[in-house]
Structure formats: C-alpha cells, structure tokens
Amino acid sequence: MSTATSTATSTATPERPARRGLLHHRDFRLIWIGQTTSRLGSTISAVALPLVAVSALDASPLLVGVLAAASWLPWLLVGLPAGAWVDRLPRRPVMVACDLVSSALLLSVPVAAWCGALTLAHLLTVAFLTGVASVFFQTAYQAYLPSLLAREDLAEGNAKLLGTDSAATVAGPGLAGLITQASAAVTGLLADAVSFLVSAACLFGIRAREGADERREAGARVTDGAGGTAGPPGTARLRREIGEGLRFVGRDPYLRVLTVAGAFSNLALTGQQTILVVFLVRVVHVAPGAVGYLVAAGSAGGMLGAFAATRLSRHFGTARALVLCQLCTAPFALLTPLAAQGWRLSLVVLGGSVVTAGVVAGNVIRGGFRQAYVPSHLLGRVVVSMQFLNFGAIPAGALAAGALGDTLGAGPTMWLTAGGVALAGLLLLIGPLHRQTNLPARPAGRDDEHAL
Numbered sequence: 349m350s351t352a353t354s355t356a357t358s359t360a361t362p363e364r365p366a367r368r369g370l371l372h373h374r375d376f377r378l379i380w381i382g383q384t385t386s387r388l389g390s391t392i393s394a395v396a397l398p399l400v401a402v403s404a405l406d407a408s409p410l411l412v413g414v415l416a417a418a419s420w421l422p423w424l425l426v427g428l429p430a431g432a433w434v435d436r437l438p439r440r441p442v443m444v445a446c447d448l449v450s451s452a453l454l455l456s457v458p459v460a461a462w463c464g465a466l467t468l469a470h471l472l473t474v475a476f477l478t479g480v481a482s483v484f485f486q487t488a489y490q491a492y493l494p495s496l497l498a499r500e501d502l503a504e505g506n507a508k509l510l511g512t513d514s515a516a517t518v519a520g521p522g523l524a525g526l527i528t529q530a531s532a533a534v535t536g537l538l539a540d541a542v543s544f545l546v547s548a549a550c551l552f553g554i555r556a557r558e559g560a561d562e563r564r565e566a567g568a569r570v571t572d573g574a575g576g577t578a579g580p581p582g583t584a585r586l587r588r589e590i591g592e593g594l595r596f597v598g599r600d601p602y603l604r605v606l607t608v609a610g611a612f613s614n615l616a617l618t619g620q621q622t623i624l625v626v627f628l629v630r631v632v633h634v635a636p637g638a639v640g641y642l643v644a645a646g647s648a649g650g651m652l653g654a655f656a657a658t659r660l661s662r663h664f665g666t667a668r669a670l671v672l673c674q675l676c677t678a679p680f681a682l683l684t685p686l687a688a689q690g691w692r693l694s695l696v697v698l699g700g701s702v703v704t705a706g707v708v709a710g711n712v713i714r715g716g717f718r719q720a721y722v723p724s725h726l727l728g729r730v731v732v733s734m735q736f737l738n739f740g741a742i743p744a745g746a747l748a749a750g751a752l753g754d755t756l757g758a759g760p761t762m763w764l765t766a767g768g769v770a771l772a773g774l775l776l777l778i779g780p781l782h783r784q785t786n787l788p789a790r791p792a793g794r795d796d797e798h799a800l
Contacts, residue, residue, distance in 0.1 A: 375496055375554045376505065382550030383489075384512040386447070389543025393454065395643055396536030397471065398625045399636055400457075405468050409626045409758060413750015416622045417743030418472050419479035423732075424740040430483050431732030432589040435725065439488040439495075440551055446485035447548035450478045454541040486735070491728040494719045496556060506715045507658050513650070513708075593729025596722070600791060603721075603734060605779035606714055609674075611737040612775055616768030617707070618745030619752075620681065623765060627758040628696070632687050642693065646684075646700020653705035657712035665785035670713045674773030677706025681769035685762040703769065717787045 401407035401415055434442060453474050460466040493505060597603045628634040628642060653673070660669040683699030686692060722730045745765075752761040776782065 375556045378550040378554050379493075379496065380509060380512065382547035383509060385543045385550075386547035387513045387543075389540035391647075392536040393540040395625070395639065396540075397475065399639070400461075400466075400537075401468065401471060402625065402629065402636075405466070405471075407468060408750075409623065409753030409761075410750040411468065412626060413622050413746045413748075413753070415468075415471060415475055416618065416746035416750075418475040419482070420618075420739055420742035420746065421476060422479040422483045423735060424743065426480060427483055427487075427732045427736045427740065428590045428594075429586060430487050431593055431729040432586055434484065434487045434491060434732075435589070435728035437488075439492040439728075440554060442488040443485050443492065444548045444551050446481040446488075447544045447551070450481045450485075451541045451544035451548070453478050453481075454537045454544070457537045458535060483732075487728050487732050490715075490719070490731045491724075494724065494727065496554075502716045502719050504658065506712050506719075507654050513654070589729060590733075593726060593733040596726060596730055597733040601780050602787060603718070603730070605776065605781055607734045607737050608778075609772065609775035610714075610734070611741040613674075613678075613707075613769070613772035614738055615741040615745040615748075616681075616765055616772055617703075618742045619749035619765035620684065620762065620769055622746040622749040623753050623758055623761045624684070626753060627685075627762045628687070631758045631762075632689065632693070634693070642696050643700070645697040647704050648697075649701030649703070649705030650708040653708035653710075654712055656705070657709040660709065661713055666713050666717065666787040667781050667784035670710055670787070671773075671776050671782055673706045673709040673713070674776055677702050678773040679770040681766040685759065685766050699766075706773075713787075721788065721790060 398407075398412050398415060401412055407415070457466065457471065457474055460470055493509075494502065496505075597607060624643070625639055628639050629636060634642065657669070657673075660673065663669070664672060680699045680702035683695040687696045718730070718734075719727070749761055749765055752764065756764075781787075
C-alpha cells in the first residue's frame, strides 16, 4: 500500500505492500500507534472510573451502572445523525477533534479531585461527553480505514489493530491497579487524557489524503445555485440519509443478523462487566488494587483471538469461523460467577480470557467483512446503523445490571448476565450465516456504485 500523492487533484489509491506487511507502511503505522496508545489509556479509565466511584464516592451498584451507561448512551441519542454527518466530512479532522475534546474532559477529573471538588455528577458528565466524542470518532475511524488500506489488506489491518487493542486491554487494567496502589484511581484518568493527545498527534502526522471518492460524489455536501456548498443538510435530507443506512442494514440478511446478535451479546457482556468490579470487591472481597490485575488477566485472550481470526477464516471460511468463535467460547462466561478466594480466582481469568478471545476474533472477521462489503459512500451510515443497536444495548445492559445488583445482589446478577453471554452466540444460527462457508464479498444483486 502506498500513500496518496501530494497533488491536490489526486486521490488515494491504496496498494498492497510488497511482502513486508502493513507495519512497514508509515501511515498505517501511525494510526496503529495512535490507536494502541489511546486504547491503553481508555482501558485504564474503564477500571479507574468505577473504582473512583466505588472507593472515593461510595457509589452503589445502581450508580456504577448509571456511570457505565452514561458513556454509551450517546450512541442512542446522536449515533444515527453522526453517521450522516461523518459521511459528509473529512474523517481524519473529525477524529483529531474528538481526541482533543476527550483529553480535555478527562483532564478535568483529576484536577477536580485535587481541588476537593469531585462529585458523581462531574463523573457522569465526563462519561457522557467523552461518549459523544467516541461516537463521532469510532464512526469516522471505521469509515476512514478503508481509505488507507486496499480491500485485500483489511483483514490484516483489522487483525493488527485489534490484536494490539487486546494487548492494551490486558495491560490497561493492570496499570490501573498499579496506579491505584501507588497514588489514586483518578491518576489513571490523567494517563488516559495524555493517551488521547498521542492519538491526535499520530493522526495529524498521516500524509495520505482522502480523495473525492464515492462518498463525496454521492452528495456529501449540498450544492448551492452558484456551485458552492450550502453547508450541512436540512432536517428532511438528514432523515433521508439516515434512512438509507438503516434500510441497507435492515434489508441485508448478513448485516441484519450480525446487528441483532451483536446487540444481545453487548447487552449481556456489558451487564457482566458492569457488575464485575462490585462482585469482586464486595462478594469475593478482592482488594481494589488487585481488581485491575484480575480484569487484565481475564482480557489476555483477546490477543490470541485477534491473531487467530485470520487463520481460522482461512481454515474454516469466514462465515463458519465467525459462528464457531461465538458458539465455542461464550459458555465460558459461566465460570466467572464461581469465583472465590484462593485458586477459584483463576476462574475469573480463564472465563474472561476465553470469552474475550471469541469476541475479538469475531470482531476482526466482522470488521473486515463490513468494510469490504459496504460501499464507501454508505459506510459511515451503515456503521452507525449497526452500532445504534449494538452500542445502544450497552447502556441498557449497564443500567439493568446495576438495578439487578441493587435488588438481587452482585452474586445473582453475575449469574444472570453470564447466562446471557453464554446464550448470545445462538442468534448467529438465525439467517444465512450458518449455511455459508465464507461471507460474501458484496451484496447480492448490487454493485459497488449503486448499493441501494
């Protein structure tokens, strides 16, 4: 793959690197470094934020659930219009702006704590606003990657990005535990703020330009009578463009089943993850500093899943590998509620590792499929149409787990959420997936230029 030329009239035409792999390509290497660093910071925050709420502000399980839900609620509130807006804008500047905003928001938490002014309302506000920034970033990121990679490189690129993402997921909670023991949990949020600055710097250094591709040719801006741009579309046009993305997903048998299965899986997984910190601290009686180590070790399987996904796809076919990854790993979630002091703490690690391996392997396969399958000018809208349900289920899972934790207790709630995770993979048996060896390269009866 080579970068686009620097002339204003040229467009990016990704080319496959000659036998050296994507890490030898400067622009991919930059986005890889930036996203790995940012993900490391975010996984520190994922443990540090509920630890701050539980240990410093004495939050109940319900309030911990509300805090977890706040960062994902924006997918329900602004996810769909974000897809239409991102399809109209240069994606890299959107990503840089989101990184800078997130950094400033996270920096406000340790500053407030050091001033003795930190409140749960402050944490909720930061979680919600960084969630809004994440909606725009993730939508732009999913649509931007295919402009850097040739179609045949998307599987390798996603595997590398998700592999190091999983490595960061392992290291982050452990670092959160170290930071909590050495100073305070709020210091972990300072580390996350710095990681967003690193991501912004890496994105800013990418040389490749986004060309005038199908996305812009399909009406990325409204043209005025003089041939200029009239700015963002009106409400009616925005609704129409959102509808195009929703219809594409709703009518496609593959995207439809992946969306439904992903939503149910996220509902159960988020519920389990939301109650996990409370379960370990208050039921299993694990020290707060050690929680990060257990969560980190339980995430270790993600690296294996990321790097095994391509081999599994080659051996079984992409469709069969996706179904097998979910059906064979999800039942291991039932090991976590069996945890207790002593050797049974290892059940948290074993169960978490196997489930994470299956989830990450599935994400690699799904991500590469979607980026190659969906036409470029619709990709942003299709991404958020799927994630509207996928990520919209996350706040519902967090709130449900928090409410159940208050009513039933953390132990019974852990069993209920683990059972949901174990059953989620069965939804992939609905539709054409289980009858196919490989996922299709493009929608049936549609070409790449006119997918509607």
